[in-house]
Amino acid sequence: MRVILWMGLAALAATAQVKYEDILAGPGANWLTYAGSYSGQRHSPLTQINTQTAKNLTAKWVYHVPDAKKLEAVPVVYDGILYVTNSNQLHALDARTGRKIWVYRDEQAEGSRVNRGPAILGDKVYFVTTDCHLVALHRKTGAVLWHKKYADTKEGYFATMAPFAVKDKIIVGMGGGDSGARGFLKALSAETGEEVWNFWTVPAKGEPGAETWSKDETLRWGGAATWLSGTYDPALNLLYWTTGNPWPDFYGGDRLGANLYSDSLIALDVDTGKLKWYFQFTPHDTHDWDAQSWPVLLDIEWAGKMRKVVVHPNRNGFFYVLDRVTGEFLRATQFADKVDWAKGIDAKGVPILTPGKDPTPGGTRACPAVRGAANWMSPSYNPATGLFYLPTLEQCDIYSSSAKEPKPMTGFAGTGGEQIPAEPGQMFLRAIDPKTGKRVWQYPMTGPATAWAGTVSTAGGVVLFGDDAGHLVAAEAKSGKHLWHFGTSQNITASPITYLVDGQQYVTICSATHVFTFGLFTPAE
């Protein structure tokens, strides 16, 4: 009996494994991590879909995700199998046909929330449950290998993010920062789920940064959540992660100070979780401007020589360029037109504030809107055009505040931002040159300004993105010229990916309830 069992296991172990080196190599036939590559560029070398052929894109299959209401997942694809998540479930599909291979549902998870996708490493595929369990499944059979609880819902935590597989670790973060949970980022063993390190994004009393919070008790509930995936530089061995707003979101009177490390980019040693450097975009934020657009790593010419930089379009309306070795601030340029909370960013990276833009009990008009000029919708970068493709929202809101005593885990955010009915927002896809910070072209969208759709760039000279009217659109990367579109009739809240199976290049995007997949038209055999 035992012999048979071990033979079975040995046979499974001998099959193809997703290696760390495969993820390092970046996208190609496969799409192995949330942003496609560790650099976060979401740029695919595939060229079958190009500026000439994109007009021949056609639907290949559609998969309905039962129970789905608002899919936010970016699938991963390996060896012709596509893995996609919904709340507390993971579906494995044949990427050629969209037919289900297996589904795992965690019947015990608490409640229902969005989920931003799976991770893959070795023979395992991973996802997080609403209530902060990291689940490891066998990627071919869907068999449960383990569940590991890494945070407690009783302390206000929940999880929505795509786990991040790097080396022999799975990096996991948390949500709950908007109701008074203390932020953290953890590395768990990819093999067993055991915790390897933990970094608190709000320091403990006495630690560096704690002095940026006026009251000690606020350190216990400071927010600075980590609900999006990050990026990684293998040469520097650094993990780059952005953090959410401080709490209470809209009332800062109980947390005077800069409130580190909220609204920041943190660079951590991936092996130890030790902080190498940090940069805070919005000190003492009172507009809920999480720094949740992931940090994109670029090697670009800067003042005459090549420089390793990290770029970050922030919810606050500015596009930042930092040196990613040291964290040195290089430049910030305004990428949205509707920005009035600050007159600019000074030479040290500090916002030059406009007086009177803080939320008040009666309401204060300020721009950008609470949703931010940018947000977690995936941007992309095409090294051939040198352009950064950024979904942008032009909108202002009325921000109101309440000085009520903050009580964590009661849904209290110190009140909020409301859209101004007479001033509807508008979304754009903007192409920005990171070398200059200048806008090169823009693609205006029609719609209710409610999309949360991202982009993917390809070596075929095409950028694919979801628009604000529920279309997947292909545009020419260098000019923004429209090439093709397809209507899903739903608000898109996810980002497209591209991959290759059996010689066919596919593009996949989730709509609210379905997984849509496209490829070039091929005549019947």
Next chain:
Amino acid sequence: MRISLLFVLAAIAMAQRPAWKQEDVAAGRQLYMSSCSGCHGLTGEGGRGPNLMTGRAVSRSTDEVLFQALKFGLPGTDMPPTNLPDEKLWQIMAYVRGLSAPAYEIPVEGDEKAGAALYFGKGGCTRCHAIAGKGGVSGPDLTSIGHQRSLNLIREAVLDPGRRIAPGYQRATLHLKSGQTLEGVLRDFTTYNYTLQDQAGELHFVKAADVTDQRILPGSPMPANYRELLTAAERRDLIKFLSRLSARGAQ
């Protein structure tokens, strides 16, 4: 007034809902057999009344709704009211809930440890089924089966495996144009495509046009002789062990 009094009484009854014990389930079973099985079937499979095992009538109703239905009947249907005391109605509910509730959530008789020994030993279950990554791949993963199946369905799967085949686990042999023969379970098949998983766990995506002959085996590959292979006590222990399998409990 009368209505609100009724609600108060119902609320009192609700407040007295006991924690279900093994004795309640057993007593409830006796009562069910004498009062309910005529319409709902001996195993809850339904008949004149709805299926209580896999149907939604029970699993989607709150305790309060079920209690009211038991006590007062369902006007306009054949479900009659009863004079049985509330305590006995709760016992019936304990049993009826267990017909469709995940096995893990209800009390189950047997010796879990002895069941584990049977599972990993004499039962031969690991050949086809895995728990926490250990075991074969040609049967459904059992890591969390206590949450995924009711006790009745677990018992049925052990004692009468051919009655219901888990989707994606039909055994098949495919002969291909290339001369290759594939054997395993069909995770999916349509008029156009097959997804076959072999015993090593390898997935084969095959176009129907490339298949020259297909043999899909009827029934379950699982041995149908556990009644003979195991004593009544052993079967009870094995089912108890399976009913406690929980992905989260196992961590």
